[in-house]
Amino acid sequence: MSTPQLNSIGEALARYLRDAWKRPVTCTTISQIPGGASRETYRIRLNVSGESQGVILRRDPTSSLIDTERAHEFKTYRAVYGTRVPVPEPILLEENSPGALERPFSLTREVPGCEASPALLTTPPFVEHRSEIGERKWTILGHLAATDIDSVDLAFMDRPEHPAAHELEYWAGVIAKDALHPQPVADAAIRFLRRTLPPKPSKLALVHGDYRSGNFLYNTSGEIHAVLDWEMAHIGDPLEDLAWSFDPLWCWPEKQLAGNLLLRLDALRIWERASGLTVDREAFRWWQIFASVKALAIWISSAEDYVNGATKEPILAYAGWPLIDRQIRILLDRLDPVSEHRYAEALL
Amino acid sequence: MIPEPGRALTDLALRLLFNVAPQTTNTFAAADAGLVGQLVMTLGQEFERAVATRMQDIDELKALLKDASPTPERTRYLAQIPASLHLKDVNVVHDAGMRLISALHAEVETTNDVSNRRIWSFLRAHSERHKFES
Numbered sequence: 419m420s421t422p423q424l425n426s427i428g429e430a431l432a433r434y435l436r437d438a439w440k441r442p443v444t445c446t447t448i449s450q451i452p453g454g455a456s457r458e459t460y461r462i463r464l465n466v467s468g469e470s471q472g473v474i475l476r477r478d479p480t481s482s483l484i485d486t487e488r489a490h491e492f493k494t495y496r497a498v499y500g501t502r503v504p505v506p507e508p509i510l511l512e513e514n515s516p517g518a519l520e521r522p523f524s525l526t527r528e529v530p531g532c533e534a535s536p537a538l539l540t541t542p543p544f545v546e547h548r549s550e551i552g553e554r555k556w557t558i559l560g561h562l563a564a565t566d567i568d569s570v571d572l573a574f575m576d577r578p579e580h581p582a583a584h585e586l587e588y589w590a591g592v593i594a595k596d597a598l599h600p601q602p603v604a605d606a607a608i609r610f611l612r613r614t615l616p617p618k619p620s621k622l623a624l625v626h627g628d629y630r631s632g633n634f635l636y637n638t639s640g641e642i643h644a645v646l647d648w649e650m651a652h653i654g655d656p657l658e659d660l661a662w663s664f665d666p667l668w669c670w671p672e673k674q675l676a677g678n679l680l681l682r683l684d685a686l687r688i689w690e691r692a693s694g695l696t697v698d699r700e701a702f703r704w705w706q707i708f709a710s711v712k713a714l715a716i717w718i719s720s721a722e723d724y725v726n727g728a729t730k731e732p733i734l735a736y737a738g739w740p741l742i743d744r745q746i747r748i749l750l751d752r753l754d755p756v757s758e759h760r761y762a763e764a765l766l
Numbered sequence: 767m768i769p770e771p772g773r774a775l776t777d778l779a780l781r782l783l784f785n786v787a788p789q790t791t792n793t794f795a796a797a798d799a800g801l802v803g804q805l806v807m808t809l810g811q812e813f814e815r816a817v818a819t820r821m822q823d824i825d826e827l828k829a830l831l832k833d834a835s836p837t838p839e840r841t842r843y844l845a846q847i848p849a850s851l852h853l854k855d856v857n858v859v860h861d862a863g864m865r866l867i868s869a870l871h872a873e874v875e876t877t878n879d880v881s882n883r884r885i886w887s888f889l890r891a892h893s894e895r896h897k898f899e900s
Binding site: 419449450451452599600601602603605606609613670671732733735736739740743744746747750753754755756 | 793794796797798801804805808857861864865867868871872875876882883885886887890893896897898900
């Protein structure tokens, strides 16, 4: 996006906020943040009545990796804000389209001085803080699992009768709808998961839905200041997030450290301590395979979007090409009766 | 005429990744250039092998389907050949075979261990042939 295009977004937002807040607002700087595939994301510095404020603008793209509603994510931010799970402060949601910024958008407070990139976790200075960041990552996830879903406002979310069955059928449906080529590995995985459904969880929890390195803000003190990207959040089985956070794709091409941070067993114990829950290993094996199927469904959907959708964002093509290849190799390692575990270690 | 287009694409990808992307001052544009570079690299790998790997897949699919109990679809498939060696035509026969193998897998996976393992072995070989080095 060119500088004039960026500036016009900043100016349009300032105009909108002047009307909404009845205060003088100008946009001082604006830059687009890379990596956000489900929303266009901008870092903006505003001058509000003479005071400088950093905000993050998330605007619906014309096409997205994940088909979600912007209101869903914003309401989840509002529900979680102030709990032991850190999230950016939600400021406002504008759902009108076409409105001030042509497409719906939300605004949250900027969390300054942090990084989100998963690649930076393997390089100095962050690599020295991996164990602290990992400790925080799975402690926060444990706290999310421990959160009483009746103590926060999640009335806008459904409560599935059987979370595993519900999630499986949803993502199997995405694959059936969007696959541009036959997917025999995904088909076999879905059949296996249908045959071996785990029991209902002992408790329902708020599930982030995409809890992985890359979706939280960390710093060199080993602290995590905010968990981001809640667009796939739902009520379900807390094991779903734990399994997703262990998927080998998030540490590719390495296999040993979950999310490039900690050994999986260490992460699991931290999560158990923080959540007060004990992992049912058999159910957890199911969720680990499910995680790879869900990821594959997202990449398949991205490929479909790239080919048939309005936008030609390279991230959609990347997800729909090399990532499908990697995720299939991971699933093969999970399911092949004579797996050599070349791309994924044995299930925990 | 460049004799090895796949290699040329890889060279172009390296140029994007290591010359263009680092010189881009805008972080969003740099990330975009990096992604496009990786995709061109992927395309470079696929360019040379695309038809050859699919033709080998089709041969192996036919071998598996030939040993399965015959159905009209399987019998028809054994006689099918791509209309040309253009990727689009090869893909039609490749995808038809993959659909049939998935159906066969569903049929045998809990009843015939030998066939089940043969299909997994094929899927593994298929994925290795199509994998991208990153």
